[in-house]
Amino acid sequence: MTQKIHFTKMHGAGNDYIYVNTLLYNIPDPSAASIAWSRPHFGIGSDGLILIGRATRNDADFSMRIFNNDGSEAMMCGNGTRCVAKFLHDKGLTKKNPIRLETLSGIKVLNLHLDDDDRVETVTVDMGEPKLKDPGQFGVHNGEAKNWELTVAGHQFCGTFVSMGNPHFVVFTDDVEHLDIEKYGPLLEHHEVFPQRCNIEFATIKADGTIRMRVWERGSGITLACGTGACATAVAAHLTGRRPRQSDIEMDGGTLSIEWKADDNHIMMTGPAAISFEGVIDLDI
Secondary structure: OEEEEEEEEEEEOOEEEEEEEOOOOOOOOHHHHHHHHHOOOOOOOOOEEEEEEEOOOOOOOEEEEEEEOOOOEEOOOHHHHHHHHHHHHHOOOOOOOOEEEEEOOEEEEEEEEEOOOOOEEEEEEEOOOOEOEOOOOOOOHHHEOOOEEEEEOOEEEEEEEEEOOOEEEEEEOOOHHHOOHHHHHHHHHOOOOOOOOOEEEEEEEOOOOOEEEEEEEOOOEEEOOOHHHHHHHHHHHHHOOOOOOEEEEEEOOEEEEEEEOOOOOOEEEEEEOEEEEEEEEEEEO
């Protein structure tokens, strides 16, 4: 039996996902759907699949589930949260502002910034507090690392571990543009010190203070942007004395503004959200 599924392709700074409203459509095997639909040329093509649905908690308005293009389920996607906010508002599912969104890494509060046509242009997301120690995600040194050295393929990397609900290892380098991320990214992702694998950020501080960052995402590979990765990079830059608590993170797909607030330790991420196109795809059930 085949079911027609309406989808919306969206991106936040180039980090593109397929969005499906599960209030209307049931996706019984989202891992398989994400693998099939995310394939370029043979599917829709994307970094993965995001399902928008009812919240299971009384303190949330809606929920999101994130599946990478390898079928693995992610705990959090910062760029995805902004796109969910645009989807919910622009399609008339809610007029709440802010929106409280349930994710596997907790409730995220989405503050919408609207244009003159009452459509979402940018979103500021309260990403919560970063965790600098998590033995379940960083398996040595009691789960904490600042300027920690890892060696893969004969190359030594010095990085800082930051968890945004999902694990990140941020490496600062003098020349991020010419680093072979396709070679070193997967080796670091699967390093034995990361029990759950890890997202790897490579970053360079530019002369104007902007942080140029490229990312290898756990389960997706090289992507144009990573919201939680941008947050982790800003935190690591401050922890290592490279930047104050506010940074602009320039990625291949666009720039996000990140502020690590001193009063409550929360990270505020601001950036765009856009609809690329919509369509219908078959789902065999």
